[in-house]
Amino acid sequence: MKSLSLKLTSPPSFALSDAETAAFRRAAETVCRAGGGRLDDPDTAAAARGGWEELPGRFRSAVRDFRRDSGDCGVMLFRGLPVDEALLPPTPTVDGSVRREATVPGAALLMTAAGGLGDPAAYAPEKSGALVQDVVPVPGREDFEGNAGSTLLSFHIENAFHVHRPDFVMLLCLRADHDGTAGLRTGSIRQALPTLSERTREVLARPEFSTQPPPSFGSADGTTPPRPVLYGDPEDPDLRVDFSATTALTLEARQALVELEAAVNATSHTVRLTPGDLAIVDNRVTTHGRTAFRPRYDGGDRWLLRTFAVADLRRSRSHRPGDGYVLSH
Numbered sequence: 001m002k003s004l005s006l007k008l009t010s011p012p013s014f015a016l017s018d019a020e021t022a023a024f025r026r027a028a029e030t031v032c033r034a035g036g037g038r039l040d041d042p043d044t045a046a047a048a049r050g051g052w053e054e055l056p057g058r059f060r061s062a063v064r065d066f067r068r069d070s071g072d073c074g075v076m077l078f079r080g081l082p083v084d085e086a087l088l089p090p091t092p093t094v095d096g097s098v099r100r101e102a103t104v105p106g107a108a109l110l111m112t113a114a115g116g117l118g119d120p121a122a123y124a125p126e127k128s129g130a131l132v133q134d135v136v137p138v139p140g141r142e143d144f145e146g147n148a149g150s151t152l153l154s155f156h157i158e159n160a161f162h163v164h165r166p167d168f169v170m171l172l173c174l175r176a177d178h179d180g181t182a183g184l185r186t187g188s189i190r191q192a193l194p195t196l197s198e199r200t201r202e203v204l205a206r207p208e209f210s211t212q213p214p215p216s217f218g219s220a221d222g223t224t225p226p227r228p229v230l231y232g233d234p235e236d237p238d239l240r241v242d243f244s245a246t247t248a249l250t251l252e253a254r255q256a257l258v259e260l261e262a263a264v265n266a267t268s269h270t271v272r273l274t275p276g277d278l279a280i281v282d283n284r285v286t287t288h289g290r291t292a293f294r295p296r297y298d299g300g301d302r303w304l305l306r307t308f309a310v311a312d313l314r315r316s317r318s319h320r321p322g323d324g325y326v327l328s329h
Contacts, residue, residue, distance in 0.1 A: 052115025074286030090299030098130030166308030
């Protein structure tokens with residue numbers, strides 16, 4: 001691999017003012033009153049689209065710019081969303097837990113913030129197709145390579161195996177881990193690409209890689225056709241890889257995958273999320289993962305909410321019964 005000589009740009013971070021935080025709260029409260037408070041009701045999604053227009057102009061401008069061009073890092077961070085940790089219930093410990101109720105210090109915020117990125121999306125085989133999902137440690141799943149674990153989570157494009165994977169992943173922190181060691185890791189192909197050899201780029205653009213569904217999809221069919229890891233514009237490619245689930249089908253492809261993983265690690269960034277922090281990851285160009293941490297299962301463990309957004313919902317119409325937001329397969 002080439003030596004790393006470029007200066008890495010850090011993910012941009014925006015701190016909301018008190019007035020901007022209050023505007024977020026008012027918009028989320030409106031969403032909570034729609035659809036009978038049911039998060040997955042179409043009326044709630046419609047209210048979230050409307051609520052987006054009530055969010056602070058500085059936030060909306062930054063998100064719109066990010067949707068058009070997510071920059072070298074492919075991730076941005078907002079701090080100061082209205083999350084009052086004292087009002088939260090204990091951190092869930094049940095495997096596959098999700099949010100079904102629209103609440104201000106959590107799910108309604110996330111749905112409203114997603115309005116500027118496109119439309120929400122979920123997958124029926126994963127976490128029962130809920131639009132907002134818990135990311136929490138689960139007892140007995142410490143070594144699980146997924147969001148229920150607490151060991152190191154490898155870099156991955158979310159649902160890299162899927163032809164209609166999400167364009168954006170949004171993570172809202174409700175509660176940080178006790179020891180302050182859990183970090184969101186991100187690694188962008190835009191920063192890793194200049195460190196790769198020309199030959200490696202060529203190999204990664206060949207259909208010699210197969211990616212299996214993540215464990216969170218349970219018994220979903222794991223058969224996927226060979227596809228390239230890099231695709232699109234060779235100078236600014238999209239990325240399709242999950243380093244724990246992508247298999248190289250030739251020797252040269254295996255060598256290229258090793259080089260890519262090393263490059264992503266070498267150019268990665270880590271940020272510790274605290275309550276009220278919202279991270280938006282461009283899932284087209286940026287992988288994400290997590291550092292290891294030690295849960296206590298005492299009700300105060302790390303708790304993130306996750307939702308997906310797609311820029312072009314129409315593209316997945318054949319996968320969405322009734323033109324809803326949940327992909328059936």
